[in-house]
Amino acid sequence: MTERPLPLVLRPLDAIGRGAIAVVEALGRFGMFLAEALGTLLTPPFKFWAFIDRINYIGYRSLLIILLTGGFTGMVLGLQVYFTLVRFGSEAYLGPAVALSLIRELGPVLAALMVTGRAGSALTAEIGIMRITEQIDALTVMALNPVRYLVAPSILAGLVTFPLMTAIFDTVGIFGGYLVGVELLGLSQGTYFGEMQTFVDLNDIMMGFWKSLSFGVLVTWVCTYKGFHVGHGAEGVAKATTDAVVLSSVLILVWDYFMGTVLP
Amino acid sequence: MIKIERLVKSFGSQQVLRGLDLEVATGSITVIIGRSGGGKSVLLRHLIGLLRPDGGRVLVNGADVTRLGGRALDEVRRRYGVVFQGGALFDSMTCAANVAFPLRENLRLPAAEVATRVEASLAQVGLEGMGSKYPAEVSGGMRKRVAIARALVTEPEIVFFDEPTTGLDPILVNTIHHLVLNLHRKLRFTAVMVSHEIPEIFEIADAVAMLHDGRIVEVGPPGVIQASPNRVVRQFIRGEPEGAEGA
Amino acid sequence: MERTRVNVTVGLFVLIGMLALGYLSVNLGRVSFLGGVGYRVTAEFPSVGGLKPGSTVEIAGVEIGRVESIALKDYQALVTLRIDSRIKLQEDSIASIKTKGLIGEKYLRISPGGSEKIIPPGGRIREVEAPVDFEELLSKYIFGKV
Incomplete structure (x- = not known):
């Protein structure tokens, strides 16, 4: 069957159509991938130990970087916000300013970005290498679903670890702000924590919680997908890893804005 | 019995399989030979259901694996053993855990039975007591043996070997070949092997099939293939460079 | 291992x-892990102007409870408070909405009364004082209507 060449005027339309279909197909594959992973979470057998290993992989191994970045983020906030507030004579509000920035925005976003760089890239590389060395095919021909063994435990672990890591980030950050505001700049401890307790309410904490929960799914979803659909050879793995980190980071920020407009 | 009928597969504009026919007798060792990049691995991936053809059928004991999906395909795969090119051992597990994996995850055997079968299986390939090492810690030849042990531990009816000796020295090639031959005599599985190892492969094959240009150009016992009048087959067996083709 | x-x-x-x-x-x-300790009382205000659920309820600057919910009832703001059960409120207590500092947040201040009678759980504080509307106050002052 030979195709007749398309008239010249229709060629741009043809290109646009092809492009649009390719995008929709890619999104469809991306969505089906998550759907399949969630499907395997609902049906036995459950890979409990794989899930625990993933918490270790994503969570525990990122702990140090979370502590470091959380602490310094809080300290920087403490310093910068203090010098802004002092111009309005309202440095008493340093506590709530630091806490609200961390809890509503910076904690979930920065923790997610850090974990993406630390564990997300490793996740993509690991699964990508399993793909190019045919380990994923080996699972498939053993009549075992690789999604159940590799993807679903990672996504579930993301769901559990991201809120915890965000909470750690926030807490460490608040104490980082305390260190600068109270110990260094001489604010009173009571003012710092007291005003914080007055202004932060459960809605703020829930907002951060929902954000981190969704980032947990987002990052593990993107990173496992990119690893699973890796190209050829070491170059393919390298590209997939970069793609996964870039796409995760962009989606985190886009989704963060979206959540910010939807949530109270 | 495996029966491949008119199998067609293209990647983009490149047609890799062009109406390939082949029969593999039950209990035999059938070796597919042919040029690198000629589609041997692609053919193998169709047999184990990792690729879907554009046309044609693959009948395994009467069931068309190219049409099967989900549970039915898994049912067929449970009777398969596959030895991948690089071994495809799970890096994160010890060799013993690799061999135990299909028993534990698929057959759900009790731990004690898994342990005895793994030990027996490793002994069969000459790796007693090596189970606690990780794949990265053992040599290439040992990795292939572990991969063979893992493929055979579930006592499959059909075992596929995708270039099991690539990257090994000539002595190891022979060792692996004889290992396969001995295990075949003992366990009586049907073996389909993709290989480059000319002429070593003629010692263990019951049938040799030459894949060229997307088709099987000749198939028969090793003696027949070695004495083949077909120019393509003769060139390949003697390793003559491509320039001679036009003569 | x-x-x-x-x-x-x-x-x-x-x-x-x-x-x-x-x-x-x-x-x-x-x-609160104890969830719902204390008892509820209600108060109706013509306006709550910035008071929110979760705002503090204080007597003499000491926190004794929280605003649980705010609803509209007959075009009046119906504020439900949860008060520490150790604190008794007299029937003639006055609830007023105050501001902490000049631009601080709103809180509810209760001035204890002298009555013998105590407001029972689920009861109502009758005496209320709406928040001072600074803007209104300011404009009145500027335009000389005070």
Whole structure:
């Protein structure tokens, strides 16, 4: 069957159509991938130990970087916000300013970005290498679903670890702000924590919680997908890893804005 | 019995399989030979259901694996053993855990039975007591043996070997070949092997099939293939460079 | 053993995470584990102007409860308070909405009365004082209507 060449005027339309279909197909594959992973979470057998290993992989191994970045983020906030507030004579509000920035925005976003760089890239590389060395095919021909063994435990672990890591980030950050505001700049401890307790309410904490929960799914979803659909050879793995980190980071920020407009 | 009928597969504009026919007798060792990049691995991936053809059928004991999906395909795969090119051992597990994996995850055997079968299986390939090492810690030849042990531990009816000796020295090639031959005599599985190892492969094959240009150009016992009048087959067996083709 | 090591590290991670989450939600988010201790009283205001659920209820600057909910009833703001059960409110207590500092947040101040009678759980504070509307006050002052 030979195709007749398309008239010249229709060629741009043809290109646009092809492009649009390719995008929709890619999104469809991306969505089906998550759907399949969630499907395997609902049906036995459950890979409990794989899930625990993933918490270790994503969570525990990122702990140090979370502590470091959380602490310094809080300290920087403490310093910068203090010098802004002092111009309005309202440095008493340093506590709530630091806490609200961390809890509503910076904690979930920065923790997610850090974990993406630390564990997300490793996740993509690991699964990508399993793909190019045919380990994923080996699972498939053993009549075992690789999604159940590799993807679903990672996504579930993301769901559990991201809120915890965000909470750690926030807490460490608040104490980082305390260190600068109270110990260094001489604010009173009571003012710092007291005003914080007055202004932060459960809605703020829930907002951060929902954000981190969704980032947990987002990052593990993107990173496992990119690893699973890796190209050829070491170059393919390298590209997939970069793609996964870039796409995760962009989606985190886009989704963060979206959540910010939807949530109270 | 495996029966491949008119199998067609293209990647983009490149047609890799062009109406390939082949029969593999039950209990035999059938070796597919042919040029690198000629589609041997692609053919193998169709047999184990990792690729879907554009046309044609693959009948395994009467069931068309190219049409099967989900549970039915898994049912067929449970009777398969596959030895991948690089071994495809799970890096994160010890060799013993690799061999135990299909028993534990698929057959759900009790731990004690898994342990005895793994030990027996490793002994069969000459790796007693090596189970606690990780794949990265053992040599290439040992990795292939572990991969063979893992493929055979579930006592499959059909075992596929995708270039099991690539990257090994000539002595190891022979060792692996004889290992396969001995295990075949003992366990009586049907073996389909993709290989480059000319002429070593003629010692263990019951049938040799030459894949060229997307088709099987000749198939028969090793003696027949070695004495083949077909120019393509003769060139390949003697390793003559491509320039001679036009003569 | 490998398994045990992973379990310990995961356990450590989860514990630290839970402590942090607990600190945030209990200390800052004011999640009460005892949930619903104390008793409810209501008060109707012509306007709550900035008072929110979760705002503090104070007597003499000491926190004695929280605003539980705010609803509209007959075009009046119906504020439900949850008060520490150790604190008794006299029937002639006055509830007024005040501001902390000049631009600070709103809170509800209760001035104790002298009556013998105590407001029962579910009862109502009759004496209320609406928040001072600074803008209105300011404009009245400027335009000389005070």
